[in-house]
Amino acid sequence: MTARRTGVFVCHCGTNIAATVDVKRVAVEMGQEEGVVFSKDYVYMCSDPGQSSVIKAIQDNQLDGVVISCCTPTLHEKTFRDVSTEAGLNPFRCEIANIREQCAWVHSNRDEATEKALKITTSAIRRVQNNEALTPIGVPVTRRAMVIGGGIAGIQASLDLANAGLDVVLVEKQPTLGGHMLQLSETFPTLDCSQCILSPKMVEVSKNKKIKLLTDAEVTEVSGFVGNFKVKVKQKAQYVDPELCKLCDDCTHVCPVVVPNEYDQGLTGRRAIFIPYAQAIPASFNLDEKSCLGLNPVVCGKCADVCEAQAINYDVKPKTYEEDVGAIVVATGFDLYGLENMGEYGMGKYEDVLDGLAFERLCSASGATGGHVLRPSDHKEPKEVVFIQCAGSRDPENHCAYCSKICCMYTAKHAMLYKHHVPDGQAYIFYIDIRSGGKGYEEFVQRGMEKDGTVYLRGRVSKVFEKDGKIKVMGVDTLAGRTIEIDADMVVLALAMQPSKGTADVAKTLKIGRDKDGFLAEAHPKLRPVESVTAGIFLAGAAQGPKDIPETVCQASAAAAKVIQLLSKEQLEHSPAVANVRLSHCTGCEMCVDACPYEAISLTGGGKAYVNEVLCEGCGTCQATCLRAAIDVKNITQLQIFDMINASIGG
Amino acid sequence: MASTPTQTPKDPSVFEPRIVAFLCKWCSSAGSDLAGVSRMQYPSNAVPITVMCSGSVSPVYILSAFNKGADGVLVSGCHPGDCHYLKGNYFARRKIFLVQKLLSFIGIEKDRFRMSWVSAAEGAKFAQVVEEFVRDIRTLGPQRKLKAKR
Amino acid sequence: MVDIVNIRAHAKDLLEKGTVKMVLGYQRGTAGVLAEPAFITDAGQADHLVWDPTCVQNLALYLVNEKKAQSHQRDPDTRPIAIIAKGCDSRAVAVLLQERHFERKDVHVIGVSCGTLGVVDKNKLSKALNGRVATKVEPHGTDSFKVTTAEGFVDVAAADVLADRCLECACAYPAMHDVVFGEKHEDRGYPARFTALGQLEAKSEDERWAYWEGHFNRCLRCYACRSVCPMCYCPECVVDSIELMVDPTTSADEKANRIKWIERSAVASENSMYHLVRAIHLAGRCIDCAECERVCPVDIPIRMLNNKLEKEAKDMFGYEPGLDPELPSLVASFRDDDPNSFIR
Structure with missing residues (x-):
């Protein structure tokens, strides 16, 4: 039935709308529209009295459709649909006319904005008058989750989920869990050893029966929808069976291949068969097929020969897993902005100009130099070290526009650790300003200055170059107003964090958005910070934006809580605004079947299109493809669009 | 940031283009919301119709908008690869390409019908797309070729 | 060259054996020179079939009509229909198959090649004959027609009287067929498509x-x-x-x-x-x-x-229509590298 008792509610939003749109005029004119029996304006429609007045109006006037002319439907569509339900009106008989974001806020001429608001509201009225009353479709839920990324974020999320009783599939691209946190030496502001606090959690993951860990693995395909995703995971060939590997290290002694060790930021070398860290989980050696002489016993085969446990098999093939999960947490982490991008700091040409992670490896007891800070070039103890903050960040013209957030703190930590390793050395830090918000953070920076004598120089470094075995740093101290030249033994750049290299691909596979800097986009910057725009997919850690360890852990637990909340339901509600076939017009040409992105349409025996409503997402691609007007998405039908076009033109 | 509203009455002799903008819900409509939140100012001529996906915009909608008197029609969706519905925008791209070629072939000014990719993060781009579109259509004047004389 | 005798024999055979319920073809028209569609259901009538450059109609239309008619019949005859199809017509059948209008087994395509010629445009023909009325048009060699008028025979260059589409035709030979008459000519010597x-x-x-x-x-x-x-x-x-x-x-x-x-x-x-x-x-x-x-x-x-x-x-x-019934239709498909530069 076409709605003939429509109510219109025009919100002032304080002065947000009312300052540019003549809301009174909108309410009055809309009251005269065909089928509108009630119309009013109110200062805050979403407030408690505002909502109550909508309920009262629906009941008093037996309204069969309502239009709320207010802000974007992403904010309050749900609010007012709930209000409608409370008033006894089917929620799908409520539509939002967005006259704030798409009108009042973007125009300044009051007449013009009001004219546009009238058109937008009329359009919504025309639409709601042909809205069907619908009931959500119930869909069963797969009570199982996937976590992508095995750094601290992924580990925390997996443990929280598993401890809540859910089965978890944890997918990590590298051969071990741990991510970048496992590379760190000590962590600010308490200087506890990173590996000491992380490895117990890694072991916990490996011991937890609820967690299925897939390392060396990547997500290649995702289909389905919230509550029922189907994920394909491809795992590289596991030439060393982790179950059999005894960690005896015999294999590395015979392996003839040496390549830079990426886990040590290239400061050391490793063999083609290797273990990333002693703490690696799974606790097993790995064969890197890229650097191995060819996985061919005729060519080499030495490692397999010496392996007493017979854990090495060159004939293993990559595996593809198909996992059914109800929700996905994406925690793909960060990479550092490349040194090679920093033309002014030597583009990675100078051995003694390091990035922060390499410096971590120098400080780490498990690192390249066994915990002694030594110059990579000549293994001498550096006596003067310059740390440069904001390297590649806060520089929209040349590098990343954003503040990388954690660099102030980790640079303060680096200077402090350096002083602990080389007590007679001197650390200089070039900074723009110091951002030390966080519990104990400011005190930590102060301690570095006062106790460890770190010299902070406010200004940018214009150039870094090698001369006579020293790294010459040319900078400026803007506070003292003088140029500075330091003959440093080592320079450490606090490079910006950027989304890890695989993040773009993961985002594409999962169909979740990214922001302008490439970080994963949250559904709402304030109110939905751990949800992606796609229902059932959640975000955690530095893939969403630069953040430190405590914040990452917070977000990971929050994402886990969201998943637990989602999967605690017996069934999910699927939007009933799905495609509907007009059998009389369908010729069974199969064009909609080919065009449907969800394979939700098939042909029946009678040669007519049939929509599987659970699979249909209501995108309307079929609607636009059908030549015969035989398929329509409910509540945004061609008739409704026709009326909306009319209203939008003002005809 | 928002400037004080002006009250200048409309000059009837100035041509005000009437534009219908089909925006996909997930990217372009969200992008236009962002333009709003950022208080970016652009002309009010384009009236948005939010559809689920650019792939749902039937060529008939576009032709019909011209028939009803639109001076310009804009279709805006997610960038390739970013479609909320996986591939709706690819279908849209193909259909809309054909409509554009057909309209131009019969002598409808090419600039009256435009497609854009505007993501949810591109508020500024949305404002710019509308601004340029309105400017281009102003120079073309009213669309009378397909408009029904009713 | 297509010999109508062979087509008639094939049609007769199909109808006698009852493998098809009808042969859609052409017969001499009663109004003017153009042939008209023939619906032959009786083997005895197969000799009415003609094939010449006046067989302009696309008979695929009648397959569509027959399907519509069938949907209203209580006990429809579901045997296939044979259709005489020129290159273009056979592509029409392919599109209908692509759109699942009927199945391949429902149609028996008797392909006829237009060779180096095609069908005539009635208006062009009148013009070329300067007012004389044609009663018959036959192929004559590879590039002209022998036109019979009341005043006698006239030889007309094919390029002057062929239908516009035939002049640009790229599919004079029916790619999809169950049987085909006539041969394929790669270069027809007319303007490009x-x-x-x-x-x-x-x-x-x-x-x-x-x-x-x-x-x-x-x-x-x-x-x-x-x-x-x-x-x-x-x-x-x-x-x-x-x-x-x-x-x-x-x-x-x-x-x-x-x-x-x-x-x-x-x-x-x-x-x-x-x-x-x-x-x-x-x-x-x-x-x-x-x-x-x-x-x-x-x-x-x-x-x-x-x-x-x-x-x-x-x-x-x-994308070319009517080439492969198994491909998805033009607007129900896309390629990642479809043109994108027209989009802002």
Whole structure:
């Protein structure tokens, strides 16, 4: 039935709308529209009295459709649909006319904005008058989750989920869990050893029966929808069976291949068969097929020969897993902005100009130099070290526009650790300003200055170059107003964090958005910070934006809580605004079947299109493809669009 | 940031283009919301119709908008690869390409019908797309070729 | 060369064995020189079949009509139908198969190659004959026709009287067939495909609008183009707002809320809309049999509209209609590298 008792509610939003749109005029004119029996304006429609007045109006006037002319439907569509339900009106008989974001806020001429608001509201009225009353479709839920990324974020999320009783599939691209946190030496502001606090959690993951860990693995395909995703995971060939590997290290002694060790930021070398860290989980050696002489016993085969446990098999093939999960947490982490991008700091040409992670490896007891800070070039103890903050960040013209957030703190930590390793050395830090918000953070920076004598120089470094075995740093101290030249033994750049290299691909596979800097986009910057725009997919850690360890852990637990909340339901509600076939017009040409992105349409025996409503997402691609007007998405039908076009033109 | 509203009455002799903008819900409509939140100012001529996906915009909608008197029609969706519905925008791209070629072939000014990719993060781009579109259509004047004389 | 005797023998054989219920072909017409469609169900009538350059119609239309008729029959004869199909017609059958209008087993395609010729354009023929009336047209060699008139025989160059589409034809040999008569000729020596279209495209925007406005203004909205088109088989055309199809599934709302995408009045704006919607709906489906243009009583160059989209589809999307019934249709498919630069 076409709605003939429509109510219109025009919100002032304080002065947000009312300052540019003549809301009174909108309410009055809309009251005269065909089928509108009630119309009013109110200062805050979403407030408690505002909502109550909508309920009262629906009941008093037996309204069969309502239009709320207010802000974007992403904010309050749900609010007012709930209000409608409370008033006894089917929620799908409520539509939002967005006259704030798409009108009042973007125009300044009051007449013009009001004219546009009238058109937008009329359009919504025309639409709601042909809205069907619908009931959500119930869909069963797969009570199982996937976590992508095995750094601290992924580990925390997996443990929280598993401890809540859910089965978890944890997918990590590298051969071990741990991510970048496992590379760190000590962590600010308490200087506890990173590996000491992380490895117990890694072991916990490996011991937890609820967690299925897939390392060396990547997500290649995702289909389905919230509550029922189907994920394909491809795992590289596991030439060393982790179950059999005894960690005896015999294999590395015979392996003839040496390549830079990426886990040590290239400061050391490793063999083609290797273990990333002693703490690696799974606790097993790995064969890197890229650097191995060819996985061919005729060519080499030495490692397999010496392996007493017979854990090495060159004939293993990559595996593809198909996992059914109800929700996905994406925690793909960060990479550092490349040194090679920093033309002014030597583009990675100078051995003694390091990035922060390499410096971590120098400080780490498990690192390249066994915990002694030594110059990579000549293994001498550096006596003067310059740390440069904001390297590649806060520089929209040349590098990343954003503040990388954690660099102030980790640079303060680096200077402090350096002083602990080389007590007679001197650390200089070039900074723009110091951002030390966080519990104990400011005190930590102060301690570095006062106790460890770190010299902070406010200004940018214009150039870094090698001369006579020293790294010459040319900078400026803007506070003292003088140029500075330091003959440093080592320079450490606090490079910006950027989304890890695989993040773009993961985002594409999962169909979740990214922001302008490439970080994963949250559904709402304030109110939905751990949800992606796609229902059932959640975000955690530095893939969403630069953040430190405590914040990452917070977000990971929050994402886990969201998943637990989602999967605690017996069934999910699927939007009933799905495609509907007009059998009389369908010729069974199969064009909609080919065009449907969800394979939700098939042909029946009678040669007519049939929509599987659970699979249909209501995108309307079929609607636009059908030549015969035989398929329509409910509540945004061609008739409704026709009326909306009319209203939008003002005809 | 928002400037004080002006009250200048409309000059009837100035041509005000009437534009219908089909925006996909997930990217372009969200992008236009962002333009709003950022208080970016652009002309009010384009009236948005939010559809689920650019792939749902039937060529008939576009032709019909011209028939009803639109001076310009804009279709805006997610960038390739970013479609909320996986591939709706690819279908849209193909259909809309054909409509554009057909309209131009019969002598409808090419600039009256435009497609854009505007993501949810591109508020500024949305404002710019509308601004340029309105400017281009102003120079073309009213669309009378397909408009029904009713 | 196609010998009609062979076609007749094949048709007779099919009907005698009962493997098909009907042979769709051509017979001598009663009004003018053009052949007319023949619906042969009796083997004895197979000798009525003719094949010559006046067999202009695209008989695929009758396959569509037969299917519609069948849907109303209580106990339909489901044996296949044999159809005599030129290259273009066989592509029409392929499109219908692609759209699952019927299955391959439901149709027996008797392909006929147009060789180096094609079918005649009746108007061009009258002009070439200077007022004499043709009674018969036969192929003569590879590039001319022998035309019989009351005054005797005339030899006419094929290039002067061939239908426009045949001059640009790229599929004179029916690719899809169960049996085929005549041989394939690679180089036919006529203008390249889309030559006429290119001339129209080269005009300025204003000239193009003046051209089309002039034509659209004349449209009577008789819908002959739609009626003759084998692809216009929708139960109800989206441009129609008068005929209301009602069946038990039609809801009261549907009855009350008819979308009037286009008004019925034959005025320029509505006529333009009609032709634009029709062209868009034929994109990737039109196989350029040009029947629409042939039957137009006011000579609107409808073929050019369809040609335009056919060309764009071929150039930009590598799509050609009627080649492979198993491929998804033009607008129900895409490629990642479809043109993108036109988008802002």
